[in-house]
Each structure stands twice: as structure tokens, then as C-alpha cells.
Amino acid sequence: MSDQTSGSVEYRGYVIVPQPVQGHDDLWHDGYQILKAGASVSSRTNTESVHTTRGTAIDSSVEFAKIEVDNLAALTE
Numbered sequence: 001m002s003d004q005t006s007g008s009v010e011y012r013g014y015v016i017v018p019q020p021v022q023g024h025d026d027l028w029h030d031g032y033q034i035l036k037a038g039a040s041v042s043s044r045t046n047t048e049s050v051h052t053t054r055g056t057a058i059d060s061s062v063e064f065a066k067i068e069v070d071n072l073a074a075l076t077e
Contacts, residue, residue, distance in 0.1 A: 011065075011066055011069050013036065014034050014035065014036050014041070015034070015035040015036070016032055016035075016061075016062055016065040017033045017034075017035065018031070018032050018057075019032055019043075020051075020054055020057035020058055020061055022054070023050065026052075027051065028050065028051045028053065028056070029046045029047050029050055030044070030051075030060050030064055031044060031045040031046060031047065032062065032065040034065055034068060034069060042072070044064070044065075044068075047064070049064070
């Protein structure tokens, strides 16, 4: 789960900032930015995943971003 008080999650040396986007019919799409040492290394917005609440979209965004961080870390090892 994400830390909704700070808005960001530290994971494997990266910082994940969940940024869900509200779409049609009050549904939320995943979105996030991944930072390393303060610089953006990746971001995704308005993904195909949809959720009925912002909180669920935040948690899902973080989980998707963790997969991307795992892939980034594997490329640099």
C-alpha cells in the first residue's frame, strides 16, 4: 500500500509518486512518476486500468510502478 500522507513510496532506491487521473464516469486511471536521485526516470498516465475510488487507483499505481522499478533495476544490475 502507498503512504497516502506523504504521497510517495520509496522502493529499491527509487521514489514512486502515484498520480492517478480521474476519467469518464467518475472512474480513476492509474498514473505514476518514478524518480531516482530527484530526477524523473519514468512516468505513466491515464493507463487502461480503471478503479472506482482514488485510493484504489493510488494503490494500484504504486503496484504497477514497483513492477517497472523491478525491471529498471534488473537492467542496471
